[in-house]
Amino acid sequence: MEHSPVRKLLTEAGQRQVEARIKAAEAGTSGEIVVMVVEESSRYRxxxxxxxxxxxxxxxxxxxHFQGGDGMWHFLxxxxxxxxVFHELLVRFAPLRRLFARKGDMADAVGKASLAAFYAKGINGTEAATGxxxxxSLFEHMVRVVADKGxxxxxxxxxxxxLVGGIVQGIRSGEAAAALSEAIDRCGELLSRHFPIREGDRNELSNQIRY
Structure with missing residues (x-):
């Protein structure tokens, strides 16, 4: 966890705060809320x-021009x-690579990766389809919400x-924990209206932030 993407976004105290808010939000709903943080959604080769x-x-x-070289062989x-050299730098350093990644490509990659994560992490497997x-995704500076069919x-x-806009703004202003906490509270409110807590309800998915 020490070198995980979560640590780039949240302090240890911030992480505990967010996970506590997930637990609190789920206390009023049968829905399940999962937060996931990744370095990037594609390598953008x-x-x-x-x-x-x-x-x-x-x-x-x-x-x-400055050396006065002439001809194709000199250029090559x-x-x-x-x-x-430049290719290696761009592959290794994400901030440089981001300068040449198109916004449309990033949005498409985040959309596909978030949907893949939804299934890979078993969030689609809740009893009432309420995950x-x-x-x-840190590289792209983007957030997506994927909800189950229920x-x-x-x-x-x-x-x-x-909800997404609030998280993005909070991350940009250095208040990621507060923005995420507020978004989780809002998500809990939305879910509790339609999916109130049920007798015998259990926590089907861990409250720990995924990465």
Whole structure:
């Protein structure tokens, strides 16, 4: 856990706060709330290649201009090593790679990864199909809410964008724990209206933040 994505987002106290709020929210509903934090939803290899091509081409042209080099072989002699170096930098350092990742590609990757996580983590396996995933992808600066079919049949889908917006804003302002806690409270309120706590209800999914 020490080097997990959760630690990039929350302090240990913040993590305990969020997990306590999940427990409190679920005390009033038969629904299950899961929070998951990931480093990134895709490796964006295309962005690494495009970024390396763009960067090495600009530098190679500039070097050729100042050195007075002429011809394709001189250009390639500078361009190829630069491409290798820039590509390695982009692969290894996410903030640099993000400069060349298209927003549409990131949104698509987060959508697919959050849905895959919903099934991979068994959130779709609750007794009444009342699991909901709050998925946070750090590289893309994006949040998605994935709700099971039981919730989608009763909760207005327009309720989720407001919840997502609050989390994103809180993370940007350095108040991730507070924003997540507020979102979990809101999620608990929405679920309790349609899925109140039942006699003999049990905690089907762990309250621990996933990563």
């Amino acid at each position: 295309h962005a690494s290649v495009v970024g390396a091509l763009f960067s090495s081409m600009i530098v190679a042209v500039a070097v050729g 002699g500078v361009f190829v090593p630069l491409f290798i 909901v995933l709050i998925y946070i 919730i989608n049949e009763k909760v207005d889908p327009d309720a989720w964008p407001e």
